[in-house]
Amino acid sequence: MRTDQILTRLERVFARLDREPERPAHLQTPQMSRHRVVLLGSTLAFYLAIVVAVLTTSWLVRLDWQIMFFRPYEQWPQLHAFLDYLVVLGQRGPTAVMVAAWLGWRSWRQHTLRPLITLGVALLLLNVTVGSVKLGLGRLGPHYATEIGSAELFAGGDIFPSGHTANAVVTWGILAYLASTVVTRRVLSVVSAVVSLSVGATTVYLGTHWVSDVLLGWSAGLLIMLALPWFEPLIARTEAYVFDVREALRRRAETGRMPAPVVAALTPLLSAGGKWQLRTAAEGAGEPAPAPAPAAPSGTAAATPGGHSPAPRPAAHTAGRQHVIRSERTPVTPAGSRRPAHTERAAARGTAARPVAGG
Numbered sequence: 001m002r003t004d005q006i007l008t009r010l011e012r013v014f015a016r017l018d019r020e021p022e023r024p025a026h027l028q029t030p031q032m033s034r035h036r037v038v039l040l041g042s043t044l045a046f047y048l049a050i051v052v053a054v055l056t057t058s059w060l061v062r063l064d065w066q067i068m069f070f071r072p073y074e075q076w077p078q079l080h081a082f083l084d085y086l087v088v089l090g091q092r093g094p095t096a097v098m099v100a101a102w103l104g105w106r107s108w109r110q111h112t113l114r115p116l117i118t119l120g121v122a123l124l125l126l127n128v129t130v131g132s133v134k135l136g137l138g139r140l141g142p143h144y145a146t147e148i149g150s151a152e153l154f155a156g157g158d159i160f161p162s163g164h165t166a167n168a169v170v171t172w173g174i175l176a177y178l179a180s181t182v183v184t185r186r187v188l189s190v191v192s193a194v195v196s197l198s199v200g201a202t203t204v205y206l207g208t209h210w211v212s213d214v215l216l217g218w219s220a221g222l223l224i225m226l227a228l229p230w231f232e233p234l235i236a237r238t239e240a241y242v243f244d245v246r247e248a249l250r251r252r253a254e255t256g257r258m259p260a261p262v263v264a265a266l267t268p269l270l271s272a273g274g275k276w277q278l279r280t281a282a283e284g285a286g287e288p289a290p291a292p293a294p295a296a297p298s299g300t301a302a303a304t305p306g307g308h309s310p311a312p313r314p315a316a317h318t319a320g321r322q323h324v325i326r327s328e329r330t331p332v333t334p335a336g337s338r339r340p341a342h343t344e345r346a347a348a349r350g351t352a353a354r355p356v357a358g359g
Contacts, residue, residue, distance in 0.1 A: 087203060
């Protein structure tokens with residue numbers, strides 16, 4: 001795809017975003033209700049209970065070892081090939097690309113950046129919260145365990161909580177969070193719950209995570225989804241800031257405070273349909289354009305420094321007369337040719353004066 005085509009498509013995207021939002025009248029931004037606060041508190045208590053149970057090497061750690069020795073991937077080997085593909089639904093890269101594509105289309109239809117910004121905020125919270133706990137506790141996975149019955153903490157690992165599980169909860173749960181109707185939100189909530197549960201169980205089947213890793217991953221992802229309404233003001237301010245920056249760039253380009261190459265590159269992105277014009281950097285800086293030299297009258301010749309008068313030039317093409325493109329001119333036939341015949345040209349050459357040699 002050529003650069004001009006890319007710029008044209010980006011211009012259409014921003015021109016559509018300039019329009020008024022077309023959100024459904026019944027769509028409401030999720031609020032931090034009392035019910036949500038209760039769920040958030042319960043999930044946080046469950047999260048802390050799992051961490052304490054692993055730190056104290058309780059019955060939960062013994063359950064981890066029992067399931068590890070059970071080796072589910074050896075008990076049901078026929079499921080291995082299918083579950084290898086299913087676990088991809090919890091990988092951050094592929095899932096983020098798929099969900100971002102869908103939310104980008106939503107942004108296009110609703111003329112708002114809120115879906116994409118919400119996804120970015122959720123993924124940022126996921127990386128900060130889950131990543132910090134992973135690195136802080138440093139737990140090793142079942143395949144790298146060194147001591148039977150140990151919690152394998154502070155050993156340089158990074159699997160507690162399960163990133164696949166937490167990512168599945170957040171990435172697919174954001175679709176339910178941004179749903180347009182109540183029915184759609186409930187259906188997508190069920191779908192995201194099934195996907196996240198399946199991904200977590202698949203990691204246990206493959207032996208890449210302990211059961212406690214998956215439980216903590218589920219609660220970590222759910223905490224982020226429940227806390228998202230607190231970040232709605234930040235999302236709104238970020239969206240407004242993006243459009244304010246774009247408007248400031250547009251004003252700077254209009255007043256000529258930007259270099260000409262930058263203005264030329266930003267024109268398709270800043271203009272709404274290309275209906276406004278830009279001035280160059282020299283004009284914006286206040287430098288007057290050089291005045292054009294006075295044109296000589298039609299049919300006269302201007303004197304040169306040597307005193308010779310060049311041959312008169314034909315009159316310039318006037319603006320009132322439409323210029324004919326070369327390809328649109330009527331082809332000249334031999335009968336209507338303007339050039340003289342061969343005999344006339346030969347006679348003219350014979351009568352022309354020649355310089356005398358040797359003078």
